[in-house]
Amino acid sequence: MKNNKLRILIISLLITVLFSGCSQTQESSSHNNKKEIKVAISAEVNPPYLYTNKQNEFAGLDIDYLKLLEKKLPQYQFNYEVGEEESNLVGIGAGKFDMGINWFFKTPEREKQFLYQDVPYSYALPLIVVHKNNSDIHSLNDLPDKKLTPMAPSGGLYSILSQYNNSHSPKIDIDTIQEPSNGDNLKMVSNNRRDAMILNWNTYNAIQKQINADVKIGGIIKKESLHIVYNKKHQKLHDDIDQATQELIDEGELQKLSEKYFDINVFDDLDEINKQKDKLEVQS
Numbered sequence: 001m002k003n004n005k006l007r008i009l010i011i012s013l014l015i016t017v018l019f020s021g022c023s024q025t026q027e028s029s030s031h032n033n034k035k036e037i038k039v040a041i042s043a044e045v046n047p048p049y050l051y052t053n054k055q056n057e058f059a060g061l062d063i064d065y066l067k068l069l070e071k072k073l074p075q076y077q078f079n080y081e082v083g084e085e086e087s088n089l090v091g092i093g094a095g096k097f098d099m100g101i102n103w104f105f106k107t108p109e110r111e112k113q114f115l116y117q118d119v120p121y122s123y124a125l126p127l128i129v130v131h132k133n134n135s136d137i138h139s140l141n142d143l144p145d146k147k148l149t150p151m152a153p154s155g156g157l158y159s160i161l162s163q164y165n166n167s168h169s170p171k172i173d174i175d176t177i178q179e180p181s182n183g184d185n186l187k188m189v190s191n192n193r194r195d196a197m198i199l200n201w202n203t204y205n206a207i208q209k210q211i212n213a214d215v216k217i218g219g220i221i222k223k224e225s226l227h228i229v230y231n232k233k234h235q236k237l238h239d240d241i242d243q244a245t246q247e248l249i250d251e252g253e254l255q256k257l258s259e260k261y262f263d264i265n266v267f268d269d270l271d272e273i274n275k276q277k278d279k280l281e282v283q284s
Helices: 002-033 061-072 085-094 154-169 182-190 200-213 236-252 251-262 269-273
Strands: 035-042 076-083 100-104 123-124 126-132 195-199 215-220 226-232
Touching: 002 076, 035 085, 061 076, 061 236, 061 251, 076 085, 085 100, 085 226, 126 154, 126 182, 126 200, 154 195, 182 195, 182 200, 182 215, 195 200, 200 215, 215 226, 215 269, 226 236, 236 251
Parallel strands: 035 076, 035 100
Antiparallel strands: 100 226, 123 226, 126 195, 126 215
16 A cells, blocks of 8 residues: 555656646746646656656656647646545545546546536547457447457446447447456467457556557447546536537647557548557557
């Protein structure tokens, strides 16, 4: 527990140094004219959205996006604090933080508590993983009568399959377990013990780099929009960031970030992304 707290403290200091360099000149000349915004950042490393580079500095798509927002919105002074995801959300709801960023999906439960960004800054890519020799599983429509690896009975991936089953027949057989191992699941597909696995691209990418299983991406099944989460009293901040984010999309800046971190443009439609799914494979 002490080591975890020390780790979060070190990360907090690192991210403070990282962002202070971006706005030090502005702070010294016009700090009094800026509205201070307290931003919660997750301590969880989640490439390519957030990670530490070889210099032990924070990097990733989320960081680059926040830097672009700082330039677009000089009326605000963003101050960053790192913590665990759940405590960050509690802090946003209580007003300790004004907003937070951490690969947040929209959920009905959280929409009752928070304001969500209306213009997504990026997308997660839930996908189907199959054996390298498989050529007949590409979409959810191919999964009825197939044997999937077990998944937790909650969360976004389970919800995707449940929504499909609510409107389709035949249905996908969902095998649930409280704490599935993504590594073990990939190995089950690699060993032909299961036909397919559902997980997000960033998780697949991280694990496949470690185990190099005999698997591949069968298809991307959805674009899951990612959002900043705000305390409900910050409608003006929400609107300003939405406008700035849309401008960054219109200028092609967020598409450039996507190409930088994914090698594809996640703002394209799903059919176009699936044509380029081979670019998302781990390079050996």
